[in-house]
Amino acid sequence: MQIQIDQARLTSELQTLATFTDAEPVSDGTSVTRVVFSSDDLRARAWLQELATAEGFEICDDAVGNIFIRWTGTEPHLPAVATGSHTDAIPHAGMYDGTVGVLGGLEAMRALKRSGLRPRRSIELVMFTSEEPTRFGIGCLGSRLISGTLDPFRADAMQDKEEATLAAVRTTAGFSGTLSSVRLPADYYHAWLELHIEQGPLLEREGIPIGIVTSIAAPAGYRFTITGFGGHAGALLMPDRKDALCAAAELILSVEKHALATGAIDTVATVGTCDVHPGAVNSVPSRVVLQLDIRDTDPVRRESVMQSIRQDCEQLRQHRKAAITEELVNADVPAQSSPHIIQLLETVCTEQSIQYKKMVSRAYHDSLFMARIAPIAMIFIPCRNGVSHRPDEYAAPADTTLGVHLLASVLAKLALE
Ligand code: GLV
Ligand code: MN
Ligand code: MN
Numbered sequence: 001m002q003i004q005i006d007q008a009r010l011t012s013e014l015q016t017l018a019t020f021t022d023a024e025p026v027s028d029g030t031s032v033t034r035v036v037f038s039s040d041d042l043r044a045r046a047w048l049q050e051l052a053t054a055e056g057f058e059i060c061d062d063a064v065g066n067i068f069i070r071w072t073g074t075e076p077h078l079p080a081v082a083t084g085s086h087t088d089a090i091p092h093a094g095m096y097d098g099t100v101g102v103l104g105g106l107e108a109m110r111a112l113k114r115s116g117l118r119p120r121r122s123i124e125l126v127m128f129t130s131e132e133p134t135r136f137g138i139g140c141l142g143s144r145l146i147s148g149t150l151d152p153f154r155a156d157a158m159q160d161k162e163e164a165t166l167a168a169v170r171t172t173a174g175f176s177g178t179l180s181s182v183r184l185p186a187d188y189y190h191a192w193l194e195l196h197i198e199q200g201p202l203l204e205r206e207g208i209p210i211g212i213v214t215s216i217a218a219p220a221g222y223r224f225t226i227t228g229f230g231g232h233a234g235a236l237l238m239p240d241r242k243d244a245l246c247a248a249a250e251l252i253l254s255v256e257k258h259a260l261a262t263g264a265i266d267t268v269a270t271v272g273t274c275d276v277h278p279g280a281v282n283s284v285p286s287r288v289v290l291q292l293d294i295r296d297t298d299p300v301r302r303e304s305v306m307q308s309i310r311q312d313c314e315q316l317r318q319h320r321k322a323a324i325t326e327e328l329v330n331a332d333v334p335a336q337s338s339p340h341i342i343q344l345l346e347t348v349c350t351e352q353s354i355q356y357k358k359m360v361s362r363a364y365h366d367s368l369f370m371a372r373i374a375p376i377a378m379i380f381i382p383c384r385n386g387v388s389h390r391p392d393e394y395a396a397p398a399d400t401t402l403g404v405h406l407l408a409s410v411l412a413k414l415a416l417e
Contacts, residue, residue: 001115003408007401010107013051014400017087017103018095020044031092031391036130036141037065037173044087048102048127055110057125063177064155064170066142069125071109073118073415079190080122081414082374083108083407086131086142086366094393096383100400101195102127108195108408119415121190128366135160135169137291138221138330143366145182147373149332152179189374191341191414194367195407196378197395201386202359209402210356211380212345215336216368217266217360218299221329222292222306224251224313228322230278230286245276245285247320254312255292258305267301268362269294291329297360299333335368338375341410345377348409354402363388379403 020040023033034041045067049059052069061067070080085101105125112123128142136158144150156167156179170176198204203211228244252271259269270293277287292309296302313324342358349356359380361367367376381403384394 001117001412003111003115003405003412005107005111005401005404005408007397010103010400010404011397013103014095014099016047017044017099020047023091030095032089032095033091033093034087034089035091036088036132036135037169041088042173045127048087048106051106052125055113057109061175062182063175063179064142064145064182065129065173065175066146066182067127069106069127071113071119071123073120073122075120076122078121079187080124081119081411082124082126082189082192083194083411084126084128084366085194085196086128088130088132088134090132090134090389092391093389094387094391096197096393096395097199097388098131098196100197100381100395100403104195104400104404104407108404108411111404111408112412117412117415119412121415121417123411123415124189131366133221136166137223139219139364140366140369142182143369145179146184147369148183149369149372152182155179184373186373189370190417191338192367192370192374192376193341193407193410193414194365194376194378195403196365196380197383197388197393198380198386199363199383199388203357203380203382204384204386206357208355208357209382209399210349210354210406211359212342212356213337213361213378213380214342214358215297215334215360216364216371216378217295217297217362218302218332218334219293219295219364220302220306220331222294223327223329224290224292225325225327226251226288226290226322228286228320229284231284233282233284236284241284242321243284244288244322247316247322247324248274248288248290250316250320251290251309251313251324254309255294258308259294261308262301262305264296264298264301266297266360266362267305268296269305295362295364297334299331332364332368335371335376337377341375341377341414344410344413345379345406348406348413352409354406379406
């Protein structure tokens, strides 16, 4: 069986997908923003479905807008083998995060078809809704619902910044039906394998073209609301102030301090958004909402960092005289890859003399949740300077092609099991 990846076509499709962007690129000229259910997200979805239709694959979607593209095997009743990722992009991101797994997955299926493979199990490509938390504040919406990790009623009630609920937004986008129907049973997939850029520097630094992911670190998200006392920036005297943004600044530094204090390279914590009310240059901030993203390979250590942050909050309440509330958005557990799929990946790499490295994924992925219903693994390819979530994110076509080739080779083996 000869698997040949059409590198020129895949490169051109990645570039086309990057043209579906909600916001005009700012100064860099290349950034991509594609927020779930924006008009460009919907255009990207329609375009992907056109590509799949042209190949004769079957397409369906679910109530949250996850898209399933299926090549039916010779024994269609068997649990399918699946791959995929996401096409949504955070504001001013690059063009490879997630898209390599979706368009690369499609190219892997096309290449297997061209090779003459007759898969026993169906092979399915999944494009997940809202892997990125941009709109509703929680990542992996589609895969959380597929795996039964997120309560469907809580999901439907979640609101975006304009206070539109997921229920309303998805219905307007054309995805109705009850969210509880999105969940898939634990034996639905025989195996799950996701291709993704590394989003870190290790592969490039070590000159290794392939990463085999052995585990995925566990993310957690919290929302802190700090309420002080606002007023006129000229007239409210300094000794009388309870400035919510000053308290927030101390809280942000406390997050950094405690994440560093573990001494573990796997502990990371970020405050990535800060909404200041009323947000006027001549008004003392009265309320601030911070979103905290904290991750670790060890959820116990992650929780101990949270405890230290909470102790600092208690002191801030006293000395800043601010009210601080904490809301849990999500606290997930790490996922382990399947030894069987890792073994298949290693075998193919060895047979094809491909150098690889076993590694941890510090970024989260839909695979984190697919692990709850299927044996999973991930393939990483290098990205330039380890950069991701930035416009200058870049994966070389040759690396992408190698990743897709490995993906196709292992999907073929899994589909014949
Ligand atoms: C995914 O985008 C992540 O933030 O890890
Ligand atoms: Mn991302
Ligand atoms: Mn991603």
